[in-house]
Amino acid sequence: MNHSKSSEPETPPSVTKATWCAVRSRKEVNLQIERLKSEGISTLRLGIDCIKFNTKKGLSWYNWLLPTLASDFELELIFDNFFHCPPSATHRKHSFHEIVEYFIHRHGQYFTLVELWRNPANRVKHDIDENIYSEDVIFTATWAKRHGKKVSLGGIQTIDFEWITKLISSQFFGTIEYLNIDKQSEDEWRTNTKFFERTLRSLFKAKGLNTQIITTDDNLVNFQPLKEEIAC
Incomplete structure (x- = not known):
């Protein structure tokens, strides 16, 4: 499953679906396929639920799901970085980096690009003067790039602006396919997303960066669940 060999950053294909597939019936997934x-549909941007991955059934599920989907679609993986994990939750069987590492080593032949999200908790505690490369999403992105994967950052919000400008200054975006x-x-996006996007485009252009900027659309597939999903 190879993407274009062009050295230019790729705009996600037009016939693409972002898919969040719950741990559930294999028969039902085959019908949805x-x-x-x-x-x-030729390309699926497959969301990986880090909380579900940290369960025995979740691990088994993804080990079945990836090769199954890869037989019919080009895959790009979206890692949510415990986005829906309660702030008070501290114990994680596998860290964000370990999860991405697992997929690259175990299923790397099925995808060439990963989209990594920033953990919401980091937006609260992040000190703009600290080493940005110590944050899990940046460390993981750098590691994935060294292992031959194209890397993008997702789930970006206006609150991330100062963080992004520091990444731009560090030349980190020279290795990022798209943002x-x-x-x-949030409701505020309805009024300020365009301004935020234009500002980032101007900053990228000023720095000579080829990183593309896209916005989350409604082109999502949530495989319709059965009456009861598999308990995790």
């Missing part, structure tokens, strides 16, 4: 194929702005998370 046939539906997506009939719609002409995905999340305009659906």
Whole structure:
């Protein structure tokens, strides 16, 4: 499953779906696969739920799901970095970096690009003067790039602006394919996303960066759950 060999950053394909597939019935997923194929979908941006991965059934599920989907679609993986994990939760069987590392080593032949999200907790505690490379998403992005994967940052919000400008200054974005702005998370996005996007484009242009900027759209597939999902 190879993407274009062009050295230019790739804009996500037009016939693409972002898919968050719950741990559930394999038969139902196979039916959904046939539906997506009939719609002409060629690429799936597959969301990886880090909380579910940290369960025995979740690990088994993803080990089945990736090769199954890869037989019919080009895959790009989205890692949510415990985005929905309660702030008070401290114990994690596997860290964000370990999860991404697992997928690259175990299923790396099925995808060439990973989209990494910033953990919301880091938005609260981040000190702009600290070493940005110590944050899990930056460390993981650097590691994934060294292992031959294209890397993008997703789930970006206006609150991340100062953090992003520091990344631009560090030349980190020279290795990033695209930046995905999340305009659906908060009501405020309806009024300031365009300004935020224009500002970042200007900064990228001024620094001579080829990183593309996209915004989260409504082109999502949430495989319809059965009456009862598999308990995790």
